[in-house]
Amino acid sequence: xxxxxxxxxxxxxxxxxxxxxxxxxxxxxxxxxxxxxxxxxxxxxxxxxxxxxxxxxxxxxxxxxxxxxxxxxxxxxxxxxxxxxxxxxxxxxxxxxxxxxxxxxxxxxxxxxxxxxxxxxxxxxxxxxxxxxxxxxxxxxxxxxxxxxxxxxxxxxxxxxxxxxxxxxxxxxxxxxxxxxxxxxxxxxxxxxxxxxxxxxxxxxxxxxxxxxxxxxxxxxxxxxxxxxxxxxxxxxxxxxxxxxxxxxxxxxxxxxxxxxxxxxxxxxxxxxxxxxxxxxxxxxxxxxxxxxxxxxxxxxxxxxxxxxxxxxxxxxxxxxxxxxxxxxxxxxxxxxxxxxxxxxxxxxxxxxxxxxxxxxxxxxxxxxxxxxxxxxxxxxxxxxxxxxxxxxxxxxxxxxxxxxxxxxxxxxxxxxxxxxxxxxxxxxxxxxxxxxxxxxxxxxxxxxxxxxxxxxxxxxxxxxxxxxxxxxxxxxxxxxxxxxxxxx
Amino acid sequence: xxxxxxxxxxxxxxxxxxxxxxxxxxxxxxxxxxxxxxxxxxxxxxxxxxxxxxxxxxxxxxxxxxxxxxxxxxxxxxxxxxxxxxxxxxxxxxxxxxxxxxxxxxxxxxxxxxxxxxxxxxxxxxxxxxxxxxxxxxxxxxxxxxxxxxxxxxxxxxxxxxxxxxxxxxxxxxxxxxxxxxxxxxxxxxxxxxxxxxxxxxxxxxxxxxxxxxxxxxxxxxxxxxxxxxxxxxxxxxxxxxxxxxxxxxxxxxxxxxxxxxxxxxxxxxxxxxxxxxxxxxxxxxxxxxxxxxxxxxxxxx
Numbered sequence: 001x002x003x004x005x006x007x008x009x010x011x012x013x014x015x016x017x018x019x020x021x022x023x024x025x026x027x028x029x030x031x032x033x034x035x036x037x038x039x040x041x042x043x044x045x046x047x048x049x050x051x052x053x054x055x056x057x058x059x060x061x062x063x064x065x066x067x068x069x070x071x072x073x074x075x076x077x078x079x080x081x082x083x084x085x086x087x088x089x090x091x092x093x094x095x096x097x098x099x100x101x102x103x104x105x106x107x108x109x110x111x112x113x114x115x116x117x118x119x120x121x122x123x124x125x126x127x128x129x130x131x132x133x134x135x136x137x138x139x140x141x142x143x144x145x146x147x148x149x150x151x152x153x154x155x156x157x158x159x160x161x162x163x164x165x166x167x168x169x170x171x172x173x174x175x176x177x178x179x180x181x182x183x184x185x186x187x188x189x190x191x192x193x194x195x196x197x198x199x200x201x202x203x204x205x206x207x208x209x210x211x212x213x214x215x216x217x218x219x220x221x222x223x224x225x226x227x228x229x230x231x232x233x234x235x236x237x238x239x240x241x242x243x244x245x246x247x248x249x250x251x252x253x254x255x256x257x258x259x260x261x262x263x264x265x266x267x268x269x270x271x272x273x274x275x276x277x278x279x280x281x282x283x284x285x286x287x288x289x290x291x292x293x294x295x296x297x298x299x300x301x302x303x304x305x306x307x308x309x310x311x312x313x314x315x316x317x318x319x320x321x322x323x324x325x326x327x328x329x330x331x332x333x334x335x336x337x338x339x340x341x342x343x344x345x346x347x348x349x350x351x352x353x354x355x356x357x358x359x360x361x362x363x364x365x366x367x368x369x370x371x372x373x374x375x376x377x378x379x380x381x382x383x384x385x386x387x388x389x390x391x392x393x394x395x396x397x398x399x400x401x402x403x404x405x406x407x408x409x410x411x412x413x414x415x416x417x418x419x420x421x422x423x424x425x426x427x428x429x430x431x432x433x434x435x436x437x438x439x440x441x442x443x444x445x446x447x448x449x450x451x452x453x454x455x456x457x458x459x460x461x462x463x464x465x466x467x468x469x470x471x472x473x474x475x476x477x478x479x480x481x482x483x484x485x486x487x488x489x
Numbered sequence: 490x491x492x493x494x495x496x497x498x499x500x501x502x503x504x505x506x507x508x509x510x511x512x513x514x515x516x517x518x519x520x521x522x523x524x525x526x527x528x529x530x531x532x533x534x535x536x537x538x539x540x541x542x543x544x545x546x547x548x549x550x551x552x553x554x555x556x557x558x559x560x561x562x563x564x565x566x567x568x569x570x571x572x573x574x575x576x577x578x579x580x581x582x583x584x585x586x587x588x589x590x591x592x593x594x595x596x597x598x599x600x601x602x603x604x605x606x607x608x609x610x611x612x613x614x615x616x617x618x619x620x621x622x623x624x625x626x627x628x629x630x631x632x633x634x635x636x637x638x639x640x641x642x643x644x645x646x647x648x649x650x651x652x653x654x655x656x657x658x659x660x661x662x663x664x665x666x667x668x669x670x671x672x673x674x675x676x677x678x679x680x681x682x683x684x685x686x687x688x689x690x691x692x693x694x695x696x697x698x699x700x701x702x703x704x705x706x707x708x709x710x711x712x713x714x715x716x717x718x719x720x721x722x723x724x725x726x727x728x729x730x731x732x733x734x735x736x737x738x739x740x741x742x743x744x745x746x747x748x749x750x751x752x753x754x755x756x757x758x759x760x761x762x763x764x765x766x767x768x769x770x771x772x773x774x775x776x777x778x779x780x781x782x783x784x785x786x787x788x789x790x791x
Contacts, residue, residue: 177593180584204584206592211562213587261562261587267555269585300555305543308554341554345545347742348552413716450715451550451577452615481615484573486581489554 124173124181125483129232131165132477133158139462139470145384146245146464148400148426148434150376152280152324155244158237158474164189165476166231168199172483180204200252215257220250221273222259222296223314224358225337227251233487235354235408236444237458237474241422242360242402246333248280248324251316253292267300267310277318281331281362284321292318300489305345306352310489311338322369325376326431327396329366335359339489343410349451352410360402368396368431384465385426387433394431401425408444418444436466453479515650518560518591520569520579521548522766523629524600524642526775528568530664531643535653539564544768545742548574549619549714553581562586564596566649568642571599572606572623595648601626603641604634607695619714629765631696632672632779639664671776676701679783681790686732688725688757690717690739690748693764697782706732709739709747717747729755736789740764758789 135141141157151157158165168186175181186199202217222228226243227250239249255275262268277285277292285291298312316333323331336359343352370378370391378390402425408418420442426434444458455477462470515536519525525540532538539560542548548570551557561567561582569575583592590596606624613622628634643661647654683702687694690709698705707728711721729737729751737748737759745761752759762782763772771781 207589208587209589211587213584259587261558261585263563265559267559267562269558298555301559302554302556305545308552308556310555341552345543345742346552346554347546347550349550350547350744450615450619484576486553486577486579488581488585489552 122173124171127170127172127483127485128481129166129168129170129230130477130479130481131167131232132163133165133237134162134475135160136473137470138472139464139468141470143380144464144470145377145380145468146424146438147384147436147466148388148432149241149245149424149438150325150371150381150390150432151244152248152376154248154280155239157470157472159189165478168230170200174206175203178205178207180206211261211263213259215259218252218254219257220252221255221275221294221316222257222271222298223251223294223316223333224335224360225310225312225339225356226358227335229488232478232480235356235406235416235418235446236420236442237456237476238460240358240404240406240420241424241438241440242358242404245400245402245424246281246360246362251279251281253277253279253282255292265301267298269296269298271296275318277320280324281316281327281333282318282320283323284319284328286319286321292316302346306342308341308346308489309339312336320366322371324371326368326371326390327364327366328369329364329396331366332363334361334363341489348410350410350413354408354410355406357403357405362400362402364396364398364400364430366396367393369393381432384468385432385434387428387435388431390431392431396430398427398430400427414448416446416448418446420444438462438464440464452481453477515646516563516565518564518567520567520575521629523635523775523778524568524570526766526778527635527639527642530775531639531657531660532646532653533656533660535656536646536650544740544763544765544772547742549577551575551578553578553585557582558585561591562588564588564591566596566598566645567591568598569600570626570629571601572626573621574601574626595645598642598645600628600638600642603638604628607699608692618710618712625692625695627693627764628696630694630779630782631700632668632675633700634696635775636665636668639668667776671779675779675783678787682735682783682786685735685790687735688729688737688751690737690743693740694738694762701783701786703735706734709737709751722747722751725751726754729757736760736786738762738786741768760785760789762786 135158137157137160141160144151144157164187166186166188168184170182170184172182173180181203182200184198184200185196187194187196198218200217200219202215202219205214208214220228226234226239227247231239231250238244243249253275255273257271257273259269259271262270273294274290275282275292275294276289277283277287282292294314294316296312296314298310300308300310302308314335314337318331319329320331321328338357340355341348341352343350348354368390370393376390381390382388402423404420404422406418406420408416410416421440422442423437423439425437426432428435440460440462442458442460444456446454446456448454455475458474458476460470460472460474462472464470515532517528517536517538519528519538519540521542522540522544525538528536528538541557541560542551557578567583569579601623606626606628609624610617610620610622613620639661643657646657650657679701684704686704686706687698688707688709689705692708692710692713694705697703707725709717709722709725711718734755734757737751737757739745739748739759739761741761741763745759748759748761751757761769762785763769763778766772766774766778768778769781772778
């Protein structure tokens with residue numbers, strides 16, 4: 001069209017001055033002009049024809065395009081999809097069109113997300129756990145003594161009244177193609193003295209073959225069930241008595257772990273760890289600082305669609321020098337653990353029952369000398385254990401045992417309730433000999449607003465010695481923010 | 490105790506010896522049944538498929554249970570939805586299994602990487618509920634996206650198992666033909682659904698609704714992942730009545746009660762859709778899933 005207009009203008013521009021000139025011009029000039037006009041007209045005609053040809057070609061191309069479009073519609077209906085969506089919301093339309101494009105070129109769509117220019121694009125996932133308690137104890141927790149089992153640092157009762165629980169911040173990310181790293185800082189109040197500690201700081205291998213993985217750094221041992229689980233995933237406000245007594249709630253240390261998962265239908269993991277041997281129940285970093293070792297085996301699977309189980313046996317062996325409970329010598333702890341979960345169709349977050357039990361056998365073969373004054377209240381301990389004299393240096397040889405059994409009934413996405421029984425069996429001889437075995441019953445009720453927050457009410461009836469009882473009421477909040485956690489079974 | 494330990498260790502070692510690796514077809518772990526079904530279409534008996542979850546489970550909140558770790562341990566390839574749908578359990582399965590083949594690279598296939606998603610949130614804040622930064626991950630009910638995923642998955646199978654590439658190619662061609670024919674059938678059949686409005690249980694249906702030109706006017710969950718509350722349900726009564734809604738739709742795994750409650754108060758039928766393969770008797774494969782879904786919606790449109 002534009003071409004035609006241009007030609008018309010050109011013709012006018014040429015003919016109008018020619019007409020004025022014609023009045024005074026000779027016939028010859030007129031004829032010459034006429035010839036020139038004819039020539040121009042011919043040129044114009046030629047150009048017009050060329051333009052028409054071009055237009056026809058364009059029309060043909062357009063027709064071909066339409067045909068191609070139609071073919072595409074017939075074969076994929078993809079463009080039709082986009083056209084239909086064009087009538088819908090603009091954003092949806094744009095996204096759907098992109099999806100259609102993806103049908104043609106999926107590889108393009110899998111290109112990495114933009115944001116590479118951002119210096120923080122590779123920041124690790126950050127997760128924060130906030131946790132706090134209100135506790136009311138009928139027995140003053142400052143004077144709390146347990147027959148046969150000294151209260152070691154880190155396993156004291158939750159303080160009376162309002163207190164901040166274990167609050168932590170965790171960073172995790174793949175380091176490169178071969179390693180994954182995690183770093184967890186935790187804040188805790190230890191008898192009024194606030195402390196920030198490196199709870200875990202480890203790297204995991206990502207590329208060892210055949211189901212092997214290696215962990216290096218500071219981490220919680222994989223012995224038992226609860227030990228490798230962070231407390232904020234527990235079903236009760238506090239750890240069961242055997243964990244408090246034998247592991248000061250949780251054993252973590254600097255070490256190396258090798259795990260192997262068998263290529264079976266059944267889940268089977270076998271592994272072992274070497275630790276420095278600095279944290280309770282170990283101390284002194286003996287055998288050149290690699291003297292504490294563990295072995296563990298866990299197996300698990302499903303029974304039908306509604307049931308899952310996990311069971312294991314573990315052993316922690318160490319040579320200890322003056323642990324928090326005053327022990328030096330060879331120490332071996334055996335743990336057997338079993339978990340059974342029943343939930344209709346396996347929807348454990350919507351209902352069902354979780355049963356769990358762990359059994360502990362603690363074997364000592366060594367000597368005892370009184371721990372430093374601030375670690376354990378020896379006078380109170382002596383009063384609680386009439387058979388014992390924890391002020392004397394003496395041999396410490398013998399077994400102690402402990403167990404807990406818990407059952408949690410999940411009503412729905414929001415509510416669960418549970419009961420836990422725990423019991424410890426003291427030794428008949430040695431520095432903490434006792435003929436009384438501490439026992440405790442706890443019930444809990446938990447309300448979850450989402451998978452990121454819960455509130456828990458717990459009542460415990462605890463008989464730590466023959467003559468004392470602690471009726472305790474706890475109210476706990478526990479939330480996680482930041483990166484979405486993926487929890488173990 | 491020491492003797493017991495030894496006995497146990499011996500039994501475990503024996504089990505391991507029995508499980509010595511043998512030459513095998515490709516072992517594939519599918520997080521959800523739709524990918525199990527798609528894998529069957531693309532590879533038939535040429536591969537061994539383990540499906541981790543069922544249509545009666547809420548895949549947002551699966552536990553990283555031991556049986557799943559064992560399945561991931563043996564896998565040469567895992568095929569999952571992605572878009573953070575499985576974020577609460579898949580990373581744990583991969584890390585605990587110690588299987589480096591599926592941790593990244595060709596052994597790790599996320600369907601969400603092959604397509605674009607809808608409803609990508611512009612604001613990431615958990616006060617908005619359980620939102621997925623990668624967009625809405627429930628795209629198994631969009632047949633066009635399924636086809637794009639099928640092509641990419643077929644290429645992945647051929648990459649991992651080149652000896653059977655011809656089989657995979659032939660099966661993809663066959664599937665594509667049947668799927669495209671089926672799409673035409675579904676679109677023709679679903680014409681009466683065009684423009685109809687629905688109330689959904691969870692934000693699971695945007696792809697189906699967009700495809701069929703239907704409209705979501707509300708959700709039983711006040712926010713994604715937050716269970717329906719009575720006050721929120723009550724607020725939907727007037728809206729549902731006023732908009733001449735076609736249905737209140739839930740997935741097979743969801744609690745039917747909130748939908749029934751709203752249905753009783755509005756007269757709008759509550760419809761339970763299969764959502765994935767295995768969600769009802771007819772949804773034995775992907776074709777059955779779409780057939781059943783459309784028929785169930787048409788049944789209330791008449």
